[in-house]
Amino acid sequence: MKIVVILKQVPDTETKIKVKADGSGIETDGIKYVINPYDEIAVEEGLRLKEKLADDSTVTIISVGPARVIESIRTALAMGADDAVHVNDPALEGGDSLATARVLTKVIKDHGFDIIFAGKQAVDLDQAQVPPAVAELLDIPHVNTVAKFELAADKTKATVSRRIEGGDEVIDVTLPALLTCEKGLNEPRYASLPGIMKAKKKPVKTVTLAELGLEANQVGAAGSHVKILKWLPIPERSPGKILKGMETEAAVKELVRLLREEAKVI
Known part of the structure; x- marks a missing residue:
């Protein structure tokens, strides 16, 4: 199976965030960046599925962002992922959820996929919009906040469980599908020293907007329908x-x- 994991790099939740004086964004100097915690769960679930299948299945990390994102990609590779695609282009700056989803969708289509895992939301903006938008653009089923996952023996569908008020909702979903991962689905592993050493040699393909074949007006601020007018510190x-x-x-x-x-x- 081609297992794809969408990964976002976010500021560490223990980092003190300062808003720029003009309200145009946050001060990035001194910020420690990490893998979005929910995306770590997605990486772990992809790795567990690969290990359970014990065949030629692969886990590919796909991420959009500036050069610093490579550090988080390497962490996921050190955990056990096989390879990665990093989309890095200045034109992507200021993109909203839909613009970002367009980029991810193009990469995923080009790569091929049987199942996609993502975190249920990013802890920086807390919008939970990108994965569902990717599923919609790919025209595949999507189940959010998955707390249990079981692949059918024939690999054509999966049974997932999500927590709802008063109980659990169990859903049979046909593959290919996109699933967003919730706390409790698993406990992400730590990267081992051998894993860290191997990650340095694993392939990471860096692609630009031109290589993806997307127009500038489809991505970044130009391709966005939502614009953040101003950032304000918490009073x-x-x-x-x-x-x-x-x-x-x-x-x-x-x-x-x-x-x-x-x-x-x-």
Whole structure:
């Protein structure tokens, strides 16, 4: 099987993010970047499927982004993926979810696929839009937030389970299909030292917009329908208030006033 995993590089969740003074984006200096945590789960599931099949199946990582993304790609290769495609072109800057999905779709079509794994969402923008858009553009089934996965013996379909309010939803999906991965599906492995050494020699194909055959008005800011107007820092929380030295009745009245006039919750 050709197993494809979509990977995004995101800022480490423990990194302190600072918004630029003009609100045009975030300060990137000093930021540590990592594989999107949900995409790590997708990589692990692809590797487990390959290991279970124990045949000539391959796991290919596909990622879009600047040169720094190669570090996260190499991490996925060190985990056990076979090869990767890295789309790196300045024209892709500022692309929304649909523009990014167009790029990924073209790469995946050119490569070929039997099943695609992706994280349920990226932890930077939390939009959860790219994988479903890729599935739509490829005209294949898509199931999101998968917590259990089992491939049928004939490899033509899979049974997946997703958590819903009050229980689990079990779905039979025909392959090829795109599945987004949720926490609990697996526990991603750490890259071993031999894996890290092998990853240095594994093939990573870097492609540009021209090589993909896409027009400039289909990708990046030019091909986007959504534009981020301004980035704003999270406002600091005002300090809490403690009512001291008041009789109970007066304290209750003051509390109600604060909830109504300042907190505006009643």
